[in-house]
Amino acid sequence: MIEIRDLHKSFADKKVLRGVNLIIEPGQTTTIIGGSGSGKSVLFKHVIGLMKPDSGSIFVEGEDITKMSESELYRMVDKFGMVFQSGALFDSLSVGANVAFGIKNRKDMDAAAIDLIIERSLNQVGLSDIAQLLPAELSGGMKKRVAIARVIAKEPAIIMFDEPTTGLDPIMADMINELIIKVSADPAITSIVITHDMISAYKISDKIAVLFEGEIIETGSPEEIRNTKNAVVRQFIEGKAEGPIKIR
Amino acid sequence: MRADKIKQPLSSFARKSGEIFILTAKAIALIFKRPFNFRLIESHLYLDGIKSIPVIFLMAVFTGGVLALQSYYGLQRFGAEVFTGSLVGVSLTKELIPVLTGLMLAGRVSASYSAEIGTMVVTEQVDALFTFGVNPVKYLVSPRLIALVIMTPLLTLFGDFVAIMGGRLVAALVVHQNPNLFDSQLFVSLEIWDVLSGLIKSVFFGLTIAVIGSYFGLKTEGGAKGVGRATTTAVVVSSVIILVSDFFWTKILPFSLR
Numbered sequence A: 001m002i003e004i005r006d007l008h009k010s011f012a013d014k015k016v017l018r019g020v021n022l023i024i025e026p027g028q029t030t031t032i033i034g035g036s037g038s039g040k041s042v043l044f045k046h047v048i049g050l051m052k053p054d055s056g057s058i059f060v061e062g063e064d065i066t067k068m069s070e071s072e073l074y075r076m077v078d079k080f081g082m083v084f085q086s087g088a089l090f091d092s093l094s095v096g097a098n099v100a101f102g103i104k105n106r107k108d109m110d111a112a113a114i115d116l117i118i119e120r121s122l123n124q125v126g127l128s129d130i131a132q133l134l135p136a137e138l139s140g141g142m143k144k145r146v147a148i149a150r151v152i153a154k155e156p157a158i159i160m161f162d163e164p165t166t167g168l169d170p171i172m173a174d175m176i177n178e179l180i181i182k183v184s185a186d187p188a189i190t191s192i193v194i195t196h197d198m199i200s201a202y203k204i205s206d207k208i209a210v211l212f213e214g215e216i217i218e219t220g221s222p223e224e225i226r227n228t229k230n231a232v233v234r235q236f237i238e239g240k241a242e243g244p245i246k247i248r
Numbered sequence B: 001m002r003a004d005k006i007k008q009p010l011s012s013f014a015r016k017s018g019e020i021f022i023l024t025a026k027a028i029a030l031i032f033k034r035p036f037n038f039r040l041i042e043s044h045l046y047l048d049g050i051k052s053i054p055v056i057f058l059m060a061v062f063t064g065g066v067l068a069l070q071s072y073y074g075l076q077r078f079g080a081e082v083f084t085g086s087l088v089g090v091s092l093t094k095e096l097i098p099v100l101t102g103l104m105l106a107g108r109v110s111a112s113y114s115a116e117i118g119t120m121v122v123t124e125q126v127d128a129l130f131t132f133g134v135n136p137v138k139y140l141v142s143p144r145l146i147a148l149v150i151m152t153p154l155l156t157l158f159g160d161f162v163a164i165m166g167g168r169l170v171a172a173l174v175v176h177q178n179p180n181l182f183d184s185q186l187f188v189s190l191e192i193w194d195v196l197s198g199l200i201k202s203v204f205f206g207l208t209i210a211v212i213g214s215y216f217g218l219k220t221e222g223g224a225k226g227v228g229r230a231t232t233t234a235v236v237v238s239s240v241i242i243l244v245s246d247f248f249w250t251k252i253l254p255f256s257l258r
Helices: A040-047 A070-079 A095-099 A113-124 A140-154 A170-184 A199-203 A222-226 A229-236 B002-031 B038-076 B083-120 B124-130 B135-175 B177-188 B192-218 B223-252
Strands: A002-011 A012-026 A029-033 A053-061 A079-084 A156-161 A190-195 A207-213 A214-221
Touching: A002 A040, A012 A029, A012 A040, A012 A053, A012 A214, A029 A040, A029 A170, A029 A199, A040 A053, A040 A190, A053 A079, A053 A222, A079 A140, A079 B124, A079 B135, A095 A113, A140 A170, A140 A222, A156 A170, A156 B135, A170 A190, A170 B124, A190 A199, A190 B038, A190 B135, A199 A222, A207 A222, A207 A229, A214 A222, A214 A229, A214 B223, A222 A229, A229 B192, B002 B124, B002 B135, B038 B083, B038 B135, B083 B192, B083 B223, B124 B135, B135 B192
Parallel strands: A029 A190, A029 A207, A079 A156, A156 A190
Antiparallel strands: A002 A012, A002 A053, A207 A214
């Protein structure tokens, strides 16, 4: 379980997180939705230890990662896998080397076992015969799928997806949604997704949390969020320009 | 208001100096921590060292040539042109080639480090390294530091040799000085410490280029514009540090003012 307690973060005078409280249940897919600039990415970076909060705590399986030393964080991050919005594939390495990146230093694996994992992971995301290509030779959708394969190969307990469908055509976006559902079907895997794509959020989530102006203002199942009475949440999920959310 | 205008750049300078010092210490400490990535070091030795040979060759051969030419005519005013070989040899190995090699590498390598690492930062590849339990300083900075600390003195030594040969060639072909005279004066004056003082400085220059290029790369913000800004800053800062520190190295090294 991941528990975020009263998390605050500011950059200069700008308060980005204003006391986030959220519980992410193990084995479930929790999606955090919110508009651009609502603090979703900043919250994500805190959960994986890439940022330190000004105050508040994040407990991952009972351990507060905000109090961890650098070496403890590197141990903790082994439990995580993150699919970045841009894919963040290492552009100097081939697709195969990218997929193998998280496992290449494992002493219990020889080259043949690593090759097998590369092939299996790429097959799982519907790709084959591309291990020798460089990321620059891939389309946007392929990059996202390779990024997912790279995380699958590592076999983490917690997978984080940062805007997984942003910038993709509707068919490719649905393919990514199906992949997330497939990967998250394993009860040992906890998935956390941030998105502003409501089609994706309804389809893949067990629980949706709405982040607005640095606070979680509502949580619930996709059905509960769909039927919410909260005017801010309604405006966001219905995608209306008019309403309590002021566009700056 | 006026105090703030002075205080702000000073505190920024102090903070950045501290961060650069910490990055250097971390990069050196992480060299000795497993896993050792020899493939990365090998790749930087080739890309940043071996591939710099043509540019160092050109710089050295023309620097040696022009120094021989200027020295010959300058010394001729006092009837001392016989000492051209001495002047060329000592000034090239002690000062000119170490500093110019440093500046050439600052332009070529420091720029490429900051651009490459900066692009990795803005495309979240550095964050991705962390999520795979890989320390970005160990993966990105330490191999570059090792490669340049090895290659800068080697390139300086190569530059010394090429520059002296360039000077000798110009002395013989342009001002028609007897090459034997050039050689005899060179070997009478040039001491092993002259070459060594240049090489010791070049080790520090290599470290400076690697750390400064990596530091400004890691600090990149704001997309393509940020990468451009980081690259320019890395070249300017590493060049300035090379020029300023050269003076202090000359004062500090016990045999460099003999």
